[in-house]
Amino acid sequence: MEKVKLNNGVEMPWVGLGVFRIEDNKEAERVVETALSVGYRHIDTAMYYLNEEAVGKAIRKSGIPREEIFVTxxxxxxxxxxxxxKEAFDASMKRLDIDYIDLYLIHWPVEGKFIETWKKFEEIYATGKVKAIGVSNFKAHHLEALAKESKITPAVNQxxxxxxxIQEDDLNYCKKAGIRTGAWxxxxxxxxxxxxxxILTGLAGKYSKSPAQIILRWNYQRGVVTIPKSANEKRMAENLNIFDFSLTDEDIKAINSLNKNMRIGPDPDHVDF
Ligand SMILES: NC(=O)c1ccc[n+]([C@@H]2O[C@H](COP(=O)([O-])OP(=O)(O)OC[C@H]3O[C@@H](n4cnc5c(N)ncnc54)[C@H](OP(=O)(O)O)[C@@H]3O)[C@@H](O)[C@H]2O)c1
Known part of the structure; x- marks a missing residue:
């Protein structure tokens, strides 16, 4: 698995497995075990997904050395x-039970709170219990506000x-700031x-890949880490298999032309949940 170096030197696999909406812990455990067996070494969970225990259990059962797996x-x-x-961090550590966490993220920029949260993240980072700290769902203006009042630049913005x-502006902002963008x-x-x-089915035909693989490759070539969710072994393996072909600049432009600034999730300027 190819890896990208984050701004503090920690290496993160370019493709990981997302486990959102797999709340049944037996199923989550099966999914993570399967993912590890087909070659995943990067798992993306959250307190909110209610499956940290299952993720930790599957990792421990796999017998794969802890340092070979990247856990967010x-x-x-x-x-x-x-x-x-700090209590929330300790509770995640306890549920995961895997000695340390590779990447700990602020899930959403809660207005009036995210800067003080980040200062506590910096203290957690200093303990060594987490290898990198980052944020999620931050727009450029949230990152600018954070930069003014903090010591550590987030390693990742997911x-x-x-x-x-396609998030061209925020992607460029993060590139300049040394923050790695991750896609959800x-x-x-x-x-x-x-x-x-x-456009995607056409490129899939051209490269003998699937539309999903075209999207993952487009992200990789734009410097974006991906965490596709799949509970299906075949699709899990498919989503890892994106390192043996290359899109042209024209292909990338064609995919970019699909942009309609359409969110399927909440707007980070309105975090009322
Ligand atoms: N930070 C945040 O706020 C945030 C928010 C949302 C999600 N996330 C993270 O991002 C991860 C991914 O996002 P997501 O779960 O919303 O959606 P996604 O990865 O964009 O899509 C998942 C869906 O695509 C299907 N799929 C997977 N691989 C496929 C393939 N090769 N071909 C066709 N269909 C395929 C899956 O079905 P099967 O399972 O049947 O394959 C599932 O229905 C989450 O699991 C979570 O870890 C983070």
């Missing part, structure tokens, strides 16, 4: 509002990003007909 988890909004950041929402819902959660778009 995220702190939920209520814990920012209550100010119980945002909704797919061909209907890179297939627009397969709810919008994105994978049937002619």
């Amino acid at each position: 988890t995220k702190m939920w909004n209520d814990d920012q509002r209550s100010g119980k950041v 945002i909704e990003l797919h061909p209907y929402l 819902s890179q297939f627009a959660a397969n709810q919008t007909g994105l994978l049937d778009e002619k």
Whole structure:
């Protein structure tokens, strides 16, 4: 698995497995075990997904050395509002039970709270229990506000990003700031007909790949880490198999032309959940 170096030197696999909406812990455990067996070494969970225990259990059962697996988890909004950041981190550590966390993210920029949360993240980072800290769903203006009042630049900003929402401006902002962008819902959660778009099916035919693989490759060539969710072994393997072909600049422009600034998830300027 190819890896990207984050701004503090920590290496993160370019493709990971997302486990959102797999709340049944037996199923989550099966999915993570299967993913590890087909070659995944990067799992993206969150307190909010209610499956950290299952993720940790599958990792421990796999027998794969801990340092070979990259685990991301995220702190939920209520814990920012209550100010119980360290307690939330300790609870995630306990549920995962895997010695350390590779990447800990602020899940959403809760207005009036995210800067003080980040300061506590910096203290958690100093303990060594987490290898990198980052944010999720931050727009450029949130990152600018954070930069003014903090010491550590986030290693990652994980945002909704797919061909209907290509996020060119925020991506460029993060590139300049040394923040690695990660995409969530890179297939627009397969709810919008994105994978049937002619531009994507055409490129899939040209390269003997699937539309999903075209999207993952487009992200990789734009410098974006992906975490596709799949509970299906065949599709999991398919989503890892994107490193043996290359899109042209014209292909990338054609995919970019699908942009319609369409979100399937909430707008980070209105975090009222
Ligand atoms: N930070 C945040 O706020 C945030 C928000 C949302 C999500 N996330 C993270 O991002 C991950 C991915 O996002 P997502 O779960 O919303 O959606 P997604 O990865 O865009 O799409 C998942 C859907 O695509 C299907 N799929 C997977 N691989 C496929 C393939 N090769 N061909 C066709 N269909 C395929 C899956 O079905 P099967 O399972 O049947 O394969 C599932 O229905 C989440 O699991 C989570 O870890 C983060």
